[in-house]
Amino acid sequence: MKLLMFLLLPCLSLSEVGDNFNNCSQFFLNGVHPHFSKPLSPSIKHICQCLKVNGKVEYFYATLYNTAWAIPVYSAYEFGTPSPVRKDYWYIEPQLDGGNNAEPCMGTQGEATGANQALNRDYVGSVESGYDKGHLYPVYHTNNSLSMQATSTLTNAAPQNSSFNRIEWKEHERNVSNILKVCDQAYVVTGVVPKDEEYIPNNNNPRVRVSKYYWTATCCVKNNVFTGQGYYGPDIDNNGVNIVRELSITELQDKLAIDYNLNITIFPGVPRPSDCYGDKVSLSPVSWNGSADIYLSLTGVGKS
Template sequence: MKLLVFLLLPYLSLSEVGKDFNQCRRFFLNNVPPRFIPSLSSTAHICQCVWNESKQKMYVYATLYSTAWRIPIYSAYVFGSPNIGRCDAWYIEPQLDLGTTAEPCMSPKGRKSINNQAVNSDYDGSGYDKGHLYPVQHTNNHLSMLATSTLTNAAPQNSTFNQGAWKTHEGAVIKDLEGCDKAYLAYVVTGVVPDNIKINNRVTVSKYYWRATCCIKSNTFSGKGYYGPDNNNKVQPLSITDLQTQLATDYKVNNITIFPSLPPGHKRPATGGCN
């Protein structure tokens, strides 16, 4: 199986960069992305996808990427579990620098002439991990696992926190979302609030990570928010309303809606909201 992983990697990973998420809206609740864009960040919408074994394009998740910070602002995905293992072969997205004329496939990790995104060498000797936004733990198939290992889905994260409290949190989210109604999807948005620190004078370090989840439990929409590290280097749970308030302050925007409300006349047999 490990041999198969490495043989497939060079030509399976693909993503598309554009001005919207029209090709991958299904990874958002109600097909509507979060309503906010940090005012000081140049952004790119990335529909992360892969070629499957039948050579058909399969979208896996969506990422709003900051070319100014050279880290993702958030990645949105539909929760899956259990995962099937891990392979850390990191890639970049050539379209972020070369435009849509470039091949949409993720390029190997060795490339260095990049302006709008991070590369592997930025992390060398930095003391920071490449912290996944869409984590391997929340994937449930081989192709989704491969697609998470792109630098457009990672930001510099304190290694102790990444491998400790945040990893434990990701496992706890699995247990929580496995309790959702199986007839419906569980939606997750994970993001990064930037700090004033950069590695290699290029890539902005994460001040903290945040996550919001939304699914249906007992015929009612149930949402939870998290962020970390807090002042005690732990993951802090909070309501999505409180998370949105905190994010609006830290991103310096007027307001944020992570999961827009259900539209009038929606036929899902559920009440409440993820806020």
């Protein structure tokens, strides 16, 4: 029941970390962020991911972060021409632990307590346990050195199966890049469904939830025509091999409704029916029969 509880119930903030995406709505299709069918929990934080450049705040993408899981629910961004260069240092979000008086943009870990987010020390032993820090907004989808740098925050990462991250999901990110390069504009939302009560093994205090699978939704705008595609993985094919499964946005939302235990509309800024969703008719609600723990941690209330 804990999973859904941590997604529901609202609040207000003028900071870069708070309860709305007012400062970074440009990273959502038509300025509208994904919609859940119930209010989200106080443990869910909206992060307008930013860096200070020459003293000025610059925004790069948006993240819905679950402080109870210590991983994101999703990150959303506008696709850019790929920038393959990467640097392996990891920022945190000071306001998650320090409140609105802390620095508004991502920064070094310093004296951070990690009370409301993952720190590098939480990932000690993760590689030996078979997990990488898997980006949601990947380097392959950035378009300059600053946006690449901004992806390297632990609020944009979750424990992902190492082999899958380095092979199948990496190839998926490249394939999506090749598809979206022809678009006039392209918007992407990548999220995580966690495993039930499974954490990175850590002798001190295991608290970072491990991913069950990653999911991605894309919507390409070309000549005022919307075309969408959904993906998730790892999934197992008939030969027992990990793969990235392709499906329509509608089918992806149906799957997430089951696993999150509440309905989600990923691109509510697109009129329905729409080719972005791969459907021609409106959908009926999906029955919730997934993890009550996930439902609880998203919504803050028990599943009835």
